[in-house]
Amino acid sequence: MDTLAGILERRDKAVADFEASGSVMVYPVTNTQGETVLKQNPLLKTVNELNRDALAYWRDLGLTPAGLKRINDTVVQKKETGSALVAALLRLGDGA
Numbered sequence: 408m409d410t411l412a413g414i415l416e417r418r419d420k421a422v423a424d425f426e427a428s429g430s431v432m433v434y435p436v437t438n439t440q441g442e443t444v445l446k447q448n449p450l451l452k453t454v455n456e457l458n459r460d461a462l463a464y465w466r467d468l469g470l471t472p473a474g475l476k477r478i479n480d481t482v483v484q485k486k487e488t489g490s491a492l493v494a495a496l497l498r499l500g501d502g503a
Contacts, residue, residue: 411464418457425450 425448433445466474 408468411461411468414457414461414464418454418461421450421453421457425454 428448428450431448432451433447435443436446437443462471465471466477469475469478
């Protein structure tokens with residue numbers, strides 16, 4: 408959780424810096440050939456990368472619907488594929 412908290416903290420700082428800079432998404436840059444091209448604001452790129460990293464952690468922790476479903480499916484599969492010893496003991500308990 409500390410890693411996720413760190414990612415979110417850096418993301419919040421990058422968002423604040425992006426907004427303080429005027430929220431400009433792209434800006435013109437002159438390349439070595441003298442042509443003017445548009446480049447993505449590095450602060451916006453940082454925000455997007457940190458959002459992707461945070462989403463990956465949320466998924467792994469089961470904090471998204473898809474992540475929770477994957478965790479639940481894993482638990483159900485483990486319950487269904489119990490060991491042969493457990494199955495034998497259950498049959499003995501039933502008097503079979």
